[in-house]
Amino acid sequence: MALSAADWLARIRTLDLPEKVRIMNVCGGHERSITQAGLRGALPPNIELIPGPGCPVCVCPEEDVYQAIQLATREDLTLATFGDMLRVPVNVRKNEIRSLEQAKAAGADVVPVASPQEVVALARANPDRRLVFFAAGFETTTAPVAAMMAQGVPDNLLLLLSGRLTWPAVSMLLNSGEIGFDALIAPGHVGTVMGPEEWEFVVSEHGVPAAIAGFDSGSLMASMYSVLRQLQDAKPFLDNCYPSVVQPGGNPMARKFLDDVMEVMDATWRGIGTIPGSGFTLRPDYAEHDAQKVLPDYGDEARRRVGEMPAGCDCARVVLGRIYPDQCRIFSAPCTPRNPVGPCMVSDEGACRIWWSSGRRTRLELAAK
Known part of the structure; x- marks a missing residue:
């Protein structure tokens, strides 16, 4: 019988831990579950839960959002994107359009979508109109986009891709010399696609305890107990606390779509800079559907503020x-x-x-x- 969150919490309270233990989670879904369930308040006060680089909308480069806005307002086309991306602000003067939401309000043909299938259907329903799909996301979002491309898309569909891999950001933190955490909770959905093996480096190269968690309180508390127990015993390893979904090797078909359609490149993260090997780009075989190659680039050097956050924003x-x-x-x-x-x-x-x-x-x- 599976233990409940309360059972795991009771076990955590029996551990002999340092005065302060910092656990970082690397998933926006984890952070939402932790916060909404009040797990910070339930844990012993010496355990600190730190939200990490788990939000693809947050790290999407400012220049990519700016390019999407310019395409929507200057070109004769429809721009589709996931709903969250409509409200991401860019760095422009107050009298200029600073989000896709404002572009839509000003008359641009901007359409929020929930899936790549919806984008394909929209393109097929309007064969005489060019459609640009602005796709930002981590592996779990980018894999379906790769599948869409591999299965074939209408001639009028172009892809403006801003996909990122999750683990290189954690690797950057661990190699920065300013490690701000003692243990890591790795993302369950990314593990589902890419497999748990991607996170072995956290333990093997840095000696940091790690566990992959699901999104309910029980799985999250189990992962916290695991990494805390690893710290207590000084025996770090990668623990899969989401075995019902995360399997060795991940999802073979999803990984094949990513490998066949996309290449990995160095990529910019907003406010952070370039992280080696952290981004996806379309392979040359798909160049005719690559918006970055087919359409004008509006991010001229005079305006471009690569990676910059708005003034005062942390x-x-x-x-x-x-x-x-x-x-x-x-x-x-x-x-x-x-x-x-x-x-x-x-x-x-x-x-x-x-x-x-x-x-x-x-x-x-x-x-x-």
Whole structure:
């Protein structure tokens, strides 16, 4: 019989732990579950849960969002994108369009979609109109986009891709010399696609305890107990606490679609900079459907602010786990979900949006926890 979250919590309370233990999660879904279930308040006060780089909307390069806005407003086409991307702001003057939502309000043909299949159906329903699919996301989102391309798309469909791999950001943190965590909770959905093996480096190269978790409180608490027990015993290993879904090797078909359609490249993360081997790009065989090759590039060097966050926004430090969301200088004033200044307040996978929506409306100092 599976243990409940309460059972795992009782076991955690029996462990002999240091005065302070920092556990980073690398998934916006994990952060949402942790916050909404009140797990921070339930755990012993010496256990610190740190949200990490788990929000693809938050790290999508500013210049990619700007390019999407310019295509939507300057070219005769329809631009489709996942709903969260409509509200991501870019760095422009106040009288200029700063989001795809504003572009749509100004008359641009911008369509929110929920899946690649919806994009293909839209393109087929309008064969005489060019459709650009602006696709941002991690492996779990990019794999279906790769499948869409591999299975064939209409001639009028172009892809503006901003896909990222998750593990290179964690590798960057571990190699930075400023490791801000003692243990890692790895993302379950990414593990489902790519397999648990991607996270072995955390243990083998850095000696940091790691566990892959699902999204319910029981799986999350099991993963926390695992990494805490590893710390207590000084025996780190990669534990799969989501075995019902995460299997060795991941999803072979999804991985094949990614390998066949896309190449891995060095890529920019907003506010962070370039992370080696962290991005996806279309292979040359798909060049005729690559919006970056077929359409004009509006990101001229005079305007381009590669990777930059808006003035005063600390989203990059939140993404890297350097500060908590409510330690950002503009959290809740003026940055709110209704009027997001930075990208971490936009998506329901963004730590700032999650914390604000769960009741944290003022900046709090949590260092004393």
